[in-house]
Amino acid sequence: MSDTPRGLRHVEHVMGTVFSFDIRDPRTPAIGAALREAVAWLHHVDAEYSPYRPDSAVSRLARGETRPADCSREVRDVLALCEGAARVSGGWFSHRPGGGLDPSGLVKGWSIEHASRILDDAGARNTCVNGGGDLRLRGEAAPGRPWSVGIAHPLRPGALCAVVTGRDLAVATSGTAERGAHIVDPHTGAPAPGPASVTLTGPGLTLTDAYATAAFAMGDLARDWVASLDGYEAFAVLSDGIAWRTPGFPGTRVPQRDRRADGIALDVPLRESCR
Structure with missing residues (x-):
């Protein structure tokens, strides 16, 4: 945790990735306590929902040692959110890839959304919470200036393919550049061919x-x-x-000749960064 001229920053390694907190409001005791609470929350999520931890609630469910009805209300709510995303997507989202149980395709965004809310409840109105390239933005980067998010080019290491600007926005990217073919086609059980990457923006990070x-x-x-x-x-x-984009995408494509968007600072070595 470190104070900066622009506020407060913190980097945390959890869930097998890197989370960064960029708070642009002046530090107060309440905001400092909320940041510690948000970090503790991420570790709680890792302990409960990681399919790689044998003692997690998700692992116990997957082995049939417990039933959903035996789980906490929080776990049941997460499973319900996964089922809702599966319905809306016509089954293309699944928290049971290959017949197992793995809600991580929703849990990371859900955990970031809640961490962002913890900060907001404490009075931090201008924040960027970044978890492995999925971001929840609130307020502004500076008075009168929206956040700018550089999206890493999936085919050109070190380059950006687009820059998203906005206030109170969620940004999530899925692709194979960093983790390989890890997304499964739930209809076939085989790795999904997909595009090189796809970035979505939305009002909240859980569903985005x-x-x-x-x-x-x-x-x-x-x-x-x-x-x-x-x-x-x-x-x-x-x-x-x-590349393609939907008509209302709140960003611009970066010409391929540019190695980096003008003015975009890659603050930490993550897939996306905010300024």
């Missing part, structure tokens, strides 16, 4: 994250599907470098 996973899995169907969703927009880069 889940819908980005679904959009990647559905491939060519994603553009029309996202366009049919109220409040969500998308930008995708295909494997041949061609």
